[in-house]
Amino acid sequence: xxxxxxxxxxxxxxxxxxxxxxxxxxxxxxxxxxxxxxxxxxxxxxxxxxxxxxxxxxxxxxxxxxxxxxxxxxxxxxxxxxxxxxxxxxxxxxxxxxxxxxxxxxxxxxxxxxxxxxxx
Amino acid sequence: xxxxxxxxxxxxxxxxxxxxxxxxxxxxxxxxxxxxxxxxxxxxxxxxxxxxxxxxxxxxxxxxxxxxxxxxxxxxxxxxxxxxxxxxxxxxxxxxxxxxxxxxxxxxx
Numbered sequence: 001x002x003x004x005x006x007x008x009x010x011x012x013x014x015x016x017x018x019x020x021x022x023x024x025x026x027x028x029x030x031x032x033x034x035x036x037x038x039x040x041x042x043x044x045x046x047x048x049x050x051x052x053x054x055x056x057x058x059x060x061x062x063x064x065x066x067x068x069x070x071x072x073x074x075x076x077x078x079x080x081x082x083x084x085x086x087x088x089x090x091x092x093x094x095x096x097x098x099x100x101x102x103x104x105x106x107x108x109x110x111x112x113x114x115x116x117x118x119x120x
Numbered sequence: 121x122x123x124x125x126x127x128x129x130x131x132x133x134x135x136x137x138x139x140x141x142x143x144x145x146x147x148x149x150x151x152x153x154x155x156x157x158x159x160x161x162x163x164x165x166x167x168x169x170x171x172x173x174x175x176x177x178x179x180x181x182x183x184x185x186x187x188x189x190x191x192x193x194x195x196x197x198x199x200x201x202x203x204x205x206x207x208x209x210x211x212x213x214x215x216x217x218x219x220x221x222x223x224x225x226x227x228x229x
Contacts, residue, residue, distance in 0.1 A: 037166075044123065044220060044221070044222055044223040045160075045211075047218040047219065047220060100168070100171060102175070102177070103154075103175070105154035105156070106154075106156040106213065107156070107158075107166075107168060110165040110167075111165065112165055113165060
């Protein structure tokens with residue numbers, strides 16, 4: 001079955017960097033676009049970034065553009081999110097999500113999330 | 121990239137039907153038939169309930185249905201059950217971004 005496992009979260013000071021990983025299994029990773037979605041404590045979902053199946057096309061939310069970089073290693077079945085110049089407002093649970101098998105316009109599988117706390 | 125607008129909460133008694141609205145603009149919901157709905161229980165990851173406006177993934181109860189009119193999409197839950205109590209989020213997809221709704225808490229009375 002499809003499994004997505006995020007890691008790399010933790011407590012980090014404002015202005016510092018952090019890299020999140022998402023290990024995928026149970027499906028052919030290099031056939032699917034992948035996304036990062038975050039959720040601040042007690043708040044709603046916010047889409048962060050997407051990367052195409054081949055890693056060529058990448059798009060970002062305005063709130064993270066220029067600070068975050070999404071990437072993937074198809075040989076390792078792993079998705080990444082490099083987060084630089086972190087701010088307090090980046091504090092959230094970060095989920096990786098797979099584009100839908102039946103429709104690429106939706107997210108049909110999600111990881112359990114990893115918590116990033118930006119605080120001094 | 122403003123969030124889509126949803127009511128903060130909707131409530132109903134067991135067995136009743138409720139509808140959650142999701143209002144966007146002519147650039148997202150009004151333009152694309154790419155509306156999805158997600159259910160999220162506390163402390164859990166979101167779960168896909170509806171995609172492309174009105175399609176249900178395998179395993180999702182047929183008590184859940186979706187529709188769209190103009191710039192507004194809707195999720196209807198019929199025969200409300202205790203386990204339906206959760207947060208629900210709509211989303212609208214474009215080729216370069218996805219925008220989520222503000223979220224609605226469904227309360228089963």
